[in-house]
Amino acid sequence: MTEREPIEERPPALGEELESLIVRANREFEAGLDEAAAFRKLSDRMANDAARRRTRAALAAPALASVGLVVAAMAVVSGRWLERSAPHPDVVAEPPSARSPREATSSPSSRPLATASAAFTAGPERPAGGTGAAVRSGSIARRPARPDPTAAASPASAASNRPARPSAQDDDPDCLQLAREGRPREAERCFERKAAGTGLSAEMALYELARLRRDLLGDAEGAIEALTRYRSRFPRGSLHPEATLSHVELLARVGRHTEALAESDALLTSPAGRERAGEIHLLRGNIYRGALRSCTEAEREYAAAERHGGASAAEATYFRAQCRESVGDVAGARAAYERYLRGQRASRRREVEQRLRELSR
């Protein structure tokens, strides 16, 4: 008789070797994830979804209004027919045209039609302003919407309460698509138009405008201008940390080193800056090394970047080695290059191996 396995109890440990394999694999499963980019795309999609909803509402309004008019007409015709076929004391008391829709419902036979039409026509208790306004103030606009954080968060949600225009699609074109199609100037104008609005879509548009100018148009000054606008208009914007970091990078790129250093220094004291400290120290190190020719200062920044780990740390080690090389410290450079190769993010492996070979000659 075989012994029954205790399969309904907590299992024993997997074993040291397997556990170590899992730990290493876990590290790799978590590697290479760009949270900031993911959030940017998510926000973009939410803004687009909100725009699509507005467009749908705008397109649905005239259609529903037409249905309403037809129903109302049918109600009137039906009322007249009823008057002719079976005169009712309430109905004949005054002509149908003079009665309000609510009063019209007093006739039991015409109630369903009249009630339906009342939902689409301006009655005494409804705001004036035509059929469209009545539709918007009616059941469609007032139906409790599915909880939607975009609508809750964005002033753009107010747009859904404003009179919807059939041209909502024109107001929310896919500017990124224009850029993808190789029409960056049109994309720029498109983003500018969107950025002139309010809410999440304006915020995203302003940030994307900066990226477009920086990456596609090569217009660093223009990108700085867009980022400056973003930061002043959306001081609590969801992409504020990215905008500030990009601003610092661009300042360095256009040679405004002192401003870049001052701004990055301030950024390091903010919570968002502390989260990106590795990148910021690396950037500062590059300014000191490349533009200000100060390896001492640069190395201090690179050392700080190394302490924060991640991809920036590997780069910092590499540039630290270059600094050592530039001051003629071969042993220091070799040690730094070797440290770089031992890391897991050695994307410059071939180049570093070449440097090491040359240094050992």
Next chain:
Amino acid sequence: MGTVRAAASPLTELEGDVDPPLLDCVQGDRTAWRHLHRRYYPVAAAFLRKLGVGERDLEDASQEVFLQMFRYLPRFRGQAELKTWLYRLCITQARRVRRRRRISDALEKLLSAAPEQAVVSEAGFCEQAARRRIEAALARLSTAERTALVLYEMEGLSGKEVAEILGCKEATLWRRLHYARKSFKRALEQTTPEEGV
């Protein structure tokens, strides 16, 4: 097991962090959303990968998870932990991706234009090799076994938490895990360290 499971879990590393006030998120405070996303995105994306969601579907899948999360956050009553809910959303999403992928793979095969996903081989990187081995072994498990094993062994959740996420009794979980571990070990033995996915 304890040490590894604790070290393996991205959530345990986060436990010291504080969730943004959910009320702020519900009220549409974008900074609070951002905080929530920054905290949970790495957990969700890594978990989706472990459930077999490929890189080409990962962006869409994690976006869907957070769209659902943001959309339904007002209905979240805090009866379960947020991370438990997040894991459930991921499991549902991974299932959808698998279904879609099966269809599109079948179509690609039909059209004889199956672009195989390039596996970037960086020999010497032990983490990448480990991931490839684990992925290869996980791919041989059934969906239910894989989910249970990933949640318990890789995410480092307790049996109670995993049972809650999977909506089963703890005894059922242990049984499932027992078979999952057997298959997993067998599959690992059959894969060489160099084997890709």
